[in-house]
Each structure stands twice: as C-alpha cells, then as structure tokens.
Amino acid sequence: MQRQSSYADDKGKLYLVPTPIGNLEDITIRAKKVLTDADYIAAEDTRTSGILLEKIGVHNHMLSFHKYNSKQRAPELVQLMQEGAVIAEISDAGMPVISDPGYILVQECIKNNIPVVPLPGPSAFTTALIASGFDAQPFTYYGFLPRKAGEQKPYFEKMAAAHATSIFYEAPHRLVKTLKNMATVFAPDRQIVAARELTKIHEEFVRGTVAELNDYFAENAPRGEFVMLVSPSTAETKKLTWPELIKLVDEQVAQGESKKFAIKKVAQLNNVSKNELYDQYHQNRGN
Numbered sequence: 001m002q003r004q005s006s007y008a009d010d011k012g013k014l015y016l017v018p019t020p021i022g023n024l025e026d027i028t029i030r031a032k033k034v035l036t037d038a039d040y041i042a043a044e045d046t047r048t049s050g051i052l053l054e055k056i057g058v059h060n061h062m063l064s065f066h067k068y069n070s071k072q073r074a075p076e077l078v079q080l081m082q083e084g085a086v087i088a089e090i091s092d093a094g095m096p097v098i099s100d101p102g103y104i105l106v107q108e109c110i111k112n113n114i115p116v117v118p119l120p121g122p123s124a125f126t127t128a129l130i131a132s133g134f135d136a137q138p139f140t141y142y143g144f145l146p147r148k149a150g151e152q153k154p155y156f157e158k159m160a161a162a163h164a165t166s167i168f169y170e171a172p173h174r175l176v177k178t179l180k181n182m183a184t185v186f187a188p189d190r191q192i193v194a195a196r197e198l199t200k201i202h203e204e205f206v207r208g209t210v211a212e213l214n215d216y217f218a219e220n221a222p223r224g225e226f227v228m229l230v231s232p233s234t235a236e237t238k239k240l241t242w243p244e245l246i247k248l249v250d251e252q253v254a255q256g257e258s259k260k261f262a263i264k265k266v267a268q269l270n271n272v273s274k275n276e277l278y279d280q281y282h283q284n285r286g287n
C-alpha cells in the first residue's frame, strides 16, 4: 500500500497540467499559476507549447518529454524531483496522459514516492461526451483505434454490443474510411456523433446514423480535429428475461453496490422499468 499526500510540502512533485484544446480562454487560473511557479515545464513539443505559453503569458524553463524519449527521460525528471524540483507536465493540447505521453512518468513518480498532482481541465473526449446527447454513464474511451480495417473491426463489434457510450479519436483524413468500416458492423439505426473542432470557431456536431454521416462526409471533406461517439446499445438488452436481469442485479450487489442502486443501474442499462425490476427482484429474492 502507498499513500500520497499531494500538498504536504512544496518541493519535489509532478503536476499534470491540462492546456486548452482550442480556445485559449480555457486555461485555468490555477494551471497558469502552476506553470509559472514550477521549476520546469516538461512539454511534449517545446515549440508548440512555447507558442501557447507565450500567448497565455507564462515564461518558464521547458524540457522536452515525448513518447520517443519518455523511457530515458522519465528517470532523469524523477531525479530532478528527488532533488526538490517541481515539474509541471503538459502535452500539446488537453489532458496529459490522455492519448498523449505522461503515463510512464506518472508510473516512475509513483514508484519513487514522488507526489503526482493532477489538475482538472479540458480534454476533447469529455467535452464531446457532454454535448453528444448520449448517456455519459457508463462510457468507454478508446483513444485512437488501429488504422487497418481488419484491426478496427473487433473494436466496432465491441462498441456495437456495448451498453455504454463509446468514444474514440480519429484523424480527418481517415474518417471516411473508418465510417465505411463502421457501416459493415453497426445496425442501420445506430446513432453516432462526430464532434469537430471543439471549442474553436468551426466547432460542429454531426449527429445521425452511420450511413447518414458516411454520406455527409463523402460530400463534405472532413477538416480539423474529431472525436467520434457511438450511442449505447439498447436493442440487445431488451431481450434479457427477468431471471437474467435479476442475476445481473445479484452480480452488482456481489461487487458491493447497494440493492437499490444495482436495480436502478440494471434497469437503466437494459431499458426496463426500475419499479418492475424492483418488484421482480423482491418477489424472487425476498428482502
């Protein structure tokens, strides 16, 4: 077991600092302060971050930390923190670690008892999720999918069966191909959303079926940055019988959920009435 106290003292720690995903006003007051006060800023691309830091008025020493040097760099940064340095880690945009470098450094800090202090802030997938119109609980975030159609397919099959909103990142030049591939797996009425250029002037949400988005983007070449979202499955869950649903409630309870919460969750995920499931559960299991 290990306990971390993030604010016990001021020295020798790693701050994970989110930066804007488009709109510079999304930098938080705290993020700016941490970036200004840190001894070093570890940045994925010092040139890209240099432009951002200049714009938000932060002037500080930068060190490069990216996926190609992370294995060698992490122990060096850890040594600096062991000597008392405060390091603020940023990526090109959004949350460090989320489809970006940082994970190895976080692991290395934990191994060496160096506090890792996360700051809340912008990330493309949470920003897209809250405006998608899909239920945000539960959701699965996949990051970037593999590029080859054959390798993407198992992911789409998983999303098609999932009772959760699925989210992934996609590059604009691959979007049309990916949509074509999705069309071979998803039911014709399955709803998806393409969230484009979030927080920027051309921010746009394209909502519809896979075929509708396929047609739209075949005509309107995708431009900018994209988050793709797939609605949770409802069709499959309607087929579950009462004994099967009761078993699902039992499983949730065995995992430590209260009966009330488990019934609500199973009912919601399976598109059945909470009250009916409650009655069925108590008729079968008693109180």
Ligand code: SAM
Binding pocket: 021, 022, 091, 093, 094, 095, 096, 097, 098, 099, 100, 122, 123, 124, 125, 169, 170, 171, 195, 196, 197, 198, 199, 200, 225, 226, 227
């Ligand atoms: N760390 C970032 C985060 O917290 O979202 C993600 C970095 S990942 C290398 C970059 C991808 O995130 C882009 O290719 C795109 O799919 C997505 N993304 C980043 N900014 C975006 C934006 N403003 N609108 C839509 N998608 C965005």
